[in-house]
Amino acid sequence: MKKLINDPKQFVPEMLKGIALANSKTLKYIPKYNLIMRADGPNDNKVSILQGSGSGHEPAHAMVVGYGMLDAVCQGDVFAAPPADYIYNTTKLIASKKGVLYLINNYTGDRMAFEMSQEMAEADGIEIRSVIINDDVAVKDSLYTTGRRGVAGNFFVTKAVGAAAERGATLEELEALGNRVVSVTRTMGMALSGCTPPAKGTPIFTLTDDEMEIGIGIHGEPGRKRVKLKSANQIVDELLDAVVSDLPFKAGDDVALMINGMGATPISELYLLYGYAHEQVEKFGMKIKRNYVGNYCTSLDMEGFSLTLVKLDAELEELLAAPAEIAIRTF
Amino acid sequence: MKKLINDPKQFVPEMLKGIALANSKTLKYIPKYNLIMRADGPNDNKVSILQGSGSGHEPAHAMVVGYGMLDAVCQGDVFAAPPADYIYNTTKLIASKKGVLYLINNYTGDRMAFEMSQEMAEADGIEIRSVIINDDVAVKDSLYTTGRRGVAGNFFVTKAVGAAAERGATLEELEALGNRVVSVTRTMGMALSGCTPPAKGTPIFTLTDDEMEIGIGIHGEPGRKRVKLKSANQIVDELLDAVVSDLPFKAGDDVALMINGMGATPISELYLLYGYAHEQVEKFGMKIKRNYVGNYCTSLDMEGFSLTLVKLDAELEELLAAPAEIAIRTF
Numbered sequence: 001m002k003k004l005i006n007d008p009k010q011f012v013p014e015m016l017k018g019i020a021l022a023n024s025k026t027l028k029y030i031p032k033y034n035l036i037m038r039a040d041g042p043n044d045n046k047v048s049i050l051q052g053s054g055s056g057h058e059p060a061h062a063m064v065v066g067y068g069m070l071d072a073v074c075q076g077d078v079f080a081a082p083p084a085d086y087i088y089n090t091t092k093l094i095a096s097k098k099g100v101l102y103l104i105n106n107y108t109g110d111r112m113a114f115e116m117s118q119e120m121a122e123a124d125g126i127e128i129r130s131v132i133i134n135d136d137v138a139v140k141d142s143l144y145t146t147g148r149r150g151v152a153g154n155f156f157v158t159k160a161v162g163a164a165a166e167r168g169a170t171l172e173e174l175e176a177l178g179n180r181v182v183s184v185t186r187t188m189g190m191a192l193s194g195c196t197p198p199a200k201g202t203p204i205f206t207l208t209d210d211e212m213e214i215g216i217g218i219h220g221e222p223g224r225k226r227v228k229l230k231s232a233n234q235i236v237d238e239l240l241d242a243v244v245s246d247l248p249f250k251a252g253d254d255v256a257l258m259i260n261g262m263g264a265t266p267i268s269e270l271y272l273l274y275g276y277a278h279e280q281v282e283k284f285g286m287k288i289k290r291n292y293v294g295n296y297c298t299s300l301d302m303e304g305f306s307l308t309l310v311k312l313d314a315e316l317e318e319l320l321a322a323p324a325e326i327a328i329r330t331f
Numbered sequence: 332m333k334k335l336i337n338d339p340k341q342f343v344p345e346m347l348k349g350i351a352l353a354n355s356k357t358l359k360y361i362p363k364y365n366l367i368m369r370a371d372g373p374n375d376n377k378v379s380i381l382q383g384s385g386s387g388h389e390p391a392h393a394m395v396v397g398y399g400m401l402d403a404v405c406q407g408d409v410f411a412a413p414p415a416d417y418i419y420n421t422t423k424l425i426a427s428k429k430g431v432l433y434l435i436n437n438y439t440g441d442r443m444a445f446e447m448s449q450e451m452a453e454a455d456g457i458e459i460r461s462v463i464i465n466d467d468v469a470v471k472d473s474l475y476t477t478g479r480r481g482v483a484g485n486f487f488v489t490k491a492v493g494a495a496a497e498r499g500a501t502l503e504e505l506e507a508l509g510n511r512v513v514s515v516t517r518t519m520g521m522a523l524s525g526c527t528p529p530a531k532g533t534p535i536f537t538l539t540d541d542e543m544e545i546g547i548g549i550h551g552e553p554g555r556k557r558v559k560l561k562s563a564n565q566i567v568d569e570l571l572d573a574v575v576s577d578l579p580f581k582a583g584d585d586v587a588l589m590i591n592g593m594g595a596t597p598i599s600e601l602y603l604l605y606g607y608a609h610e611q612v613e614k615f616g617m618k619i620k621r622n623y624v625g626n627y628c629t630s631l632d633m634e635g636f637s638l639t640l641v642k643l644d645a646e647l648e649e650l651l652a653a654p655a656e657i658a659i660r661t662f
Contacts, residue, residue: 002543002634003523004600004603004604005563005603006564006603014603014607015599015600015603018602018603018605018607018624019602021606021609022605022606022624056599058602059598063602192334192335209333212333229333232337233337263597263598264595264596265595266594266629267390267629268387268389268631269334270335271346271349271350272335272342272345272349273349274349274352275345275348275349275352276345278349278352278353291353293349294659298597298598300599301595301596303333303595303632305335328598328624
């Protein structure tokens with residue numbers, strides 16, 4: 001294993017410490033719960049939004065806490081749901097009078113932990129609603145999931161409800177909005193290589209020099225098929241076809257298009273993929289209103305990418321364009 | 332070679348096309364010269380800033396064209412300087428009455444091409460000045476360089492002169508500012524793996540499972556030494572010591588600290604590195620006024636990172652904080 005780490009056991013806390021030190025004015029780090037929260041929260045004029053997740057998907061979720069996005073994250077170990085008591089204690093710390101919205105990627109472990117936390121927090125009188133994110137069209141059930149997996153589409157849910165929360169939307173309104181975003185968001189991914197969790201030290205799976213996995217999950221879960229490597233354009237065609245036919249997207253639709261890197265894919269390749277995907281989406285008759293190219297939801301050092309389409313209406317387009325301030329900034 | 336590309340010969344133009352399609356309102360792509368320029372340029376009220384470079388370092392330089400940064404880039408092939416006639420034709424397209432500033436990373440091929448272009452453009456009556464960027468402390472001369480190499484510190488030069496140009500600084504003022512930034516910027520990098528240029532198809536160099544290269548260049552040029560892999564903290568200590576002792580930086584200095592990924596390094600590891608580097612820099616007595624964590628100047632799919640320190644004064648700090656709008660956006 002070649003990684004820029006110290007002790008594998010300290011990988012998550014040392015990463016969280018770095019995030020907090022790089023954002024000392026805006027973020028607070030509470031090591032006890034692997035918790036990153038806004039330094040200015042909670043705010044009783046807005047619903048607090050919490051995501052908890054296994055680590056290894058950065059910048060999701062630990063690096064998108066801030067104005068217009070999440071109020072807090074509590075991280076689990078790499079690819080492991082956060083313990084229910086981390087979520088519960090985080091919930092108490094960030095609870096506002098308007099309530100707390102949980103954004104949960106659809107994995108069995110995450111759902112169980114959040115449900116347990118919700119019961120405990122409700123017993124304390126905190127009002128909670130949840131949105132389950134399941135945008136991955138690749139497989140119906142998977143290794144860690146009943147139903148579809150939540151992957152890069154998570155970004156759009158967070159951005160939309162984050163913007164609406166800043167404007168004072170109620171808990172019920174945010175729950176409905178989140179579910180509406182999920183209902184119009186579809187993703188499929190692929191991998192050129194497996195990823196190596198620090199504590200494991202070896203790749204979760206290996207592919208030969210001419211193989212790729214189509215429909216991969218973000219924890220190395222199997223996808224639809226393992227096939228010979230194809231050209232970038234052929235791969236985009238295949239992912240796009242799966243995504244478009246699933247909703248289905250139609251000619252005339254306004255959309256957001258995302259090319260998301262899996263962690264070790266150079267940004268040059270992501271833009272190359274975007275260029276062809278853009279042309280194909282427009283050729284199909286959809287109109288690209290917003291585009292996203294980069295790493296949003298990764299799988300440690302996996303090489304590969306996913307393609308996400310979101311069907312937009314005027315409200316959703318406007319929410320996605322709203323300002324936000326997060327831990328990762330280019331400038 | 333496992334890459335998300337089509338024909339290796341089309342790697343650069345297809346990437347540039349993607350950048351342009353993702354930014355169709357703000358950028359213009361002229362395939363003939365591998366040229367990306369601001370759609371609103373040139374502007375006779377500001378100096379136009381041009382960088383040309385080999386490709387493979389994205390987001391530098393092709394993805395940082397925009398308000399407050401570059402007016403244009405013309406790209407060479409991967410790791411190859413752009414031809415002088417690309418630079419010359421780009422210069423003519425973007426020339427403003429206030430002149431054109433060249434930002435040149437210190438590589439023999441780049442310098443020759445820019446000097447030839449400058450001669451031709453000056454014969455046309457265009458006023459030109461150049462800033463040579465050479466922030467890499469690792470080696471004095473290298474495979475492609477007489478003198479020090481220009482690496483991730485390039486970002487700070489671009490950002491500072493880009494901001495000053497928007498405010499109407501003259502060509503002479505920008506040249507002086509650029510040289511001043513270079514004089515206070517120091518970088519050193521390391522690699523866990525070599526990178527694979529698309530046209531070559533195999534890694535430029537290989538490292539065994541327990542080796543790393545300290546002082547690596549951004550084209551796979553040898554660094555200071557090849558040694559056994561160490562812990563993240565030990566590596567930070569080594570790079571930081573080389574950078575600090577070179578200027579030298581002193582207790583009490585205000586600084587900007589950058590942890591720059593080499594292309595395939597997960598952002599989780601970059602933040603982990605940042606956390607420790609931040610602590611060490613503050614322990615040394617320097618004050619971190621601005622921080623940067625992410626991919627700024629890469630080497631295709633190389634794993635590794637570089638550490639940059641910039642000694643700040645009030646003017647430089649303010650210029651680095653000025654607004655900018657570039658092709659790569661997170662949100």
